[in-house]
Amino acid sequence: MSLIKVENLAAGYGLVEVLRNISLEINQGEVVAVLGSNGVGKTTLNNCLSGLIKPNHGKIFFQDEVISNKSPEEIVDMGLIHVPEGRKLFPNLTVKDNLELGSYRRGKSNRSSNLENVLNIFPKLSERISQTAGTLSGGEQQMVAIGRGLMGDPRLLLLDEPSLGLSPLLVEQMFDLIKKISDNGLTVLLVEQNVTQSLSIADRAYVIEEGAIAISGLSKDLLKNAELKRSYLGL
Amino acid sequence: MLRVNNLTKKFGGLVAVSSVDLEVNEKEIVSLIGPNGAGKTTLFAMVAGFLKADEGEINFENASIVGMKPHQICQRGMVRTFQITQPFAGLTTLQNIMVGAYSNTPQTISARKKAEEVAEVVGMTSLLSQGADGLTVAGRKRLELARALATDPKLLLLDEVMAGLNPAEIDEIVKVIKGIRDRGVTIFLIEHVMKAVMNLSDRTYVLNDGKLIASGTPSSVAENPQVIEAYLGHGAAEAMAEGA
Amino acid sequence: MISASLSMLPAAIINGFMYGAIYALVALGLTLIYGVLHIINFAHGAMLMLALYAAFFLFDLFNIDPYFSILIVTPCAFIFGYLIYRYGIGSLAKGKDQNILLITLGLSIIIENGALFFFSGDQQTVNLTYGFEAFDLGFMYLSYPKVISFFAALLMCAILWAAMSLTDLGRAIRAVAKERQGARLVGINVEHIFAVTFGIGIACLGAAGCMMLPIFYVDPYTGNIFVLVAFTIVVLGGMGSVVGALVGGFIIGITESVGGLLLGESLGQIGISLIFILILIFRPTGLFGSKV
């Protein structure tokens, strides 16, 4: 049973259409990577899924319900949580406030247990808990961003370029953490340009080119696909 | 022509650009590549005078341009374009290009002439009367290029002019850039589209995590395992070697 | 002359604090609206005037003490502010800042002249039984209304500060101020938060109006007397900062008071515009504003 299903999606900003025709599907419990080089429309896809922009064409089903016409907060209520590229933290708020706002739509019921969970996954954040988010390093900020997403009791976590701007060591740690999160049974849509590491933790992957899905398949097959190398390095 | 020594920029605790040395020679096309967030745009911003470097020297035509304002640097013949296109949205294409052309002439008539000339070079003649906010991504990228070119630069700094374009569009813009070089303009570009980088550049620098990790001809750089790892992630070089 | 002035300095400073707290209240509403919505509310003075009238009529018609009226006027002002943003300013402006400017300007014209039409241009004051009781500090007297207003203003700031940092709503407001997209992604309805913020801003004016009435007077144009001061405080304290508004209020209150003492009550006003200019040139983010 697919948790989310995208059919013939076309979207963009103003007159400029970025996504032309995207169809994909993610099942419960999967980790699926969406790959593609800069500017192919990965972020646009995410923004459509989380309701920040309305698609020009096509439909998005989440738990068999059409969500393409829903507002971002309704989508959050349904459990689709988007951890955006560039983190979009609240720089003037403390780490704790940032995390707790992740459960803004959930009220206080599960808040403290969720917070405990998040701090278990990211123990480093405990040390920074009362620091303002703007003063954290890039890696720590990314942890807060993911933690904030987890606070919202997600059924599907949409991670947009979580490794962006992190040093190699941190990138590796970040992917380990994502793996850990998904091992707990959470469905994850991972949008990345870091191919190998994404594929190492994803079950399946889609590669976007020119606003449409160019390649898709199981991770282990894709890694050996020469097409992928061409797509990325232009060789 | 352009020589950068020990250039460093920190944002808070984060070192965005760390002791970078590089050189661009006359009539060359030099590219600067690297994964997202590597510090390429920061480096450009410092070179073009938009950001103050914390340390380091920037020399253009054997004179230091550290501390100069962008417009002064432009008047010396070095112009940058922006990664996220910054058209003058309320103006037409022609008016946009004329703003660049005015840097060399106060005359409206000659600025217009220059703009039309440049438009032809970048292939925008048919779009001259269109509003800039109605242009497609490709159109905007060209406009960005055209405006810069209209200032009659000696050195063009192009920041990802191909991002978001389809292969056909990329092929066209590659031709345009080559044409510009053939007119005697030196070009220093940031690019992600590797195919274009390979095709265009005489030399390539690779920036990762603020540091230069490789330089040389494009093909030698593309084979560099460090570069592949930087791009595709740790272990990628190995995996690819296996796959291939 | 100078020595006489200097001997009055302590009194002038205390005075500055008293008025500073009230200015802070007026600025509080403005700083929230400015800091979160990034709009300049030209109707701020007009809305303060409405609050003063509300307090006045509650006293005049129902004999409700202005300090008690805070409990009535503040919530009403919130609702008024919320509705007027949600269904007026927000929807008419279509996201263009210069239009918001003009809409609030039009609003202020309507409100001021509406007040003139319904309440006449007559100046109104209230005469409280305790209005002229005062604490004797030896070198000056502090009247009860000023002291009550001072502490009520401090309390208001404290409540607002606590609400802004401790409640989800407050944190959502601060979140929206700096990162709208991030806020949308955690499920914050940004338009609703805008309207709530506008409502809170006007609610602050509601409280300020009740506290100012016993000290000041009201006519359809009274509000404007405080607007420039409020803007100065907002810029001085930093947009959106509650603490900044309070500290800025004190600084401006003292500047005005001491400036008046040393330079005369006419030229003394120059201190406010000087601070305004200097802070904009040297530290436009204000004392407590974070760099953007």
Next chain:
Amino acid sequence: MSNLRRHLAFLVLGALGLIILPYFISSRFYIDVLTLIFFTAYLGQSWNILGGYAGQFSFGGVMFFGTGAYVSSILLTTFGFPPIFGIFLAILGGAFLGLIVGYMSFRSGLKGSYFALITLAFAELLRVLANSVEFTGGGVGLFLTYAPGLSNLQFETPVGFYYFALVLMFISIAIVYWLEGSRFGAQLVAIRENEDAAEALGIDTLRCKIYAIMIMGAMGGAAGTFYSQKYLYLDPPIAYSIHLSVEMLLVTIVGGMGTIFGPLVGAFVLHTVNEVARHFIDTPGLSLIVYGLILIIIIGYLPNGLIGAFKKKEKKSGSNSLDKKRSREES
């Protein structure tokens, strides 16, 4: 090109119409109202250069008006310096004030509402100063004597002032007309649309903005002389009233920012609305309520101003810096 030529044709026709108008209007009241409309349009145009073209909103535009008024009036009352020459010193005074204010605020990178507020603060500073120093007459103000004659720029009939205001307005339109086709104008618009890109293309944005505010200042200075010679009295609340600052931006935004005729159209419509509302409603307050409502309706339905509504083709949406900041944040 044809567009410009058509403009020119309109301009000449309109100008001729306005020049001969007093021969057809016997009503001096209408002449007076038209004079005020031209005067406001002229001030609006000065605001338009900095606000509409260069994208720098000011809330203190009145300071140039007030300073110019003081310059020529003090020269007249103290030294008997005839206003027909005094007006040029008023222009210089306004431009000089523009230089100071522009240098101080643009130099420190103020833009958007920060710039708007600092101009407000400067105007207020000048008001307090004018109130306190001797040579402005302080709070008592300056009284000018009624002595009609060209050298005093005073006229016996409203028609004289009508032509005075008309000349000012023609000059302002000519300035903006020149701006539209010149390098400087293109640079200002580039700054409005995108300051970074303008700077990258070799535009000295600081210098351009300072020039723009100096032009605004110069124009405001002349307006000051006009006013003081027409009404013969000047005091700080008149010279530096926030009302006039607001009116300048009001007529321009309502008419259409960054357009040649926006301020004129805005001034015409708003003055007419005000006069008509006052005409039909005597009860104090009510007419201005109607005025405020009409203002909001215009803004609500014609977000690009009256001129903008007529030329939808030339979309100017998001054309000022305040807007831009907002939309950038949103995206």
Next chain:
Amino acid sequence: MNKSILKTNTSRRNFLGGTAATVALTAGVGTPWIAQAASNVKIGLIHPATGWAAYPAAQLRYGAQMAIADINAAGGIKSMGGAQLEALLGDSQTKPEIGAAEVEKMNEAGVHAIQGCYQSAVGLAASAAAAKYNIPFSVDVGVSDKLVQRGLPNVFRMADGYGRIARDAATNLGEINRLAGSPAKTVIIVHEESEFGTGTAKLMTAALKEHSIEVIDTIKHANPTRNFDNVALRIKSAKPDIVMPINYPGEYVLLAKTLRQQRVDFMASYSVLGGGFNFKFVDDLPQIAENMIDVNHWYNPSSASGQAMRAKTEADGNYFTFEVYCAYMSVMFLADGFERAGSTDKEAVNAALAGSTIDVDFMPYGKTEMVNGQNMGSRAVAIQAQKGDVQIIAPSEYASAKAVFPRT
């Protein structure tokens, strides 16, 4: 307290020709639209009906309209066959240029005389505009002496300007002080910063010297002032015998309240044209107002006509402020001019006004005598709040009560 809204019953619609005006204005092409009504005598009333001075403006309109109604009821202008007076209402919006434009508009409408404008700055501009058409212009309230000192033959003022009021104020204070055994020797003046306050303060300083009273400090304050505590403390430390406020209503009341709160002790608060001193102030803040003295335009409470006017005003729910009878007087003065000229011919009316000898018995005035447009018979009186009412305490020939001085 007054919450009634002044309802006007004049017909501006008629006199301006309604939509015709609009159409003509919009089209920008003028057609003569002046529809001269048969025989009415039109008096233009220009006041700041909107803006910060809206309240006094409403009072002025009220007083003028009451006078017009009374005169019409009594048979109009008899020498003109009982011609009725008609008011044309103008709103200056507190701006000189609008005030002047209103004159132009009224001139088009065939106005025969104009009165106004409360603010001196507007009065200067409007009367100068009226001078171009030689329209008789009566200043109902406007204290600047510049109004009548410019040699304009059409401008008249029945009430005083601040020059004469300062002189009267000094004389009255001298008289009160002498009667009390000359206890007061020092004065501090607190005045607002514009022409009215600054000019009056200067004249007072000179005039008081003649009565052996010294001004030991002059405190100028801004309009508006939010905070008078420093001023109060400064006064307190200087210990003057008399505090003399010269300012507008808001500041007047605020200063009075603050002086009380700071327990500043003095023999009297003796204001000159104190903006806030009126029946409303006495009603609203009786404990502060008690024994405060003001020198101002005031009606003659011992006259039957004055009492009747006050009763009528209060019956209408209005306070009987000086604006009411000053405006009333101004209309009477103009009507008398028309009566004696026997026509609306401007030249004739101006001449009649210049030679006016009208007797306004509801004002404590001497014989009307116009010198350069200023009535030399006018005088200001010292009034004091006593037990919830206002009494004249000087000059003695009009006094309705004995001065409480020094106050206890």
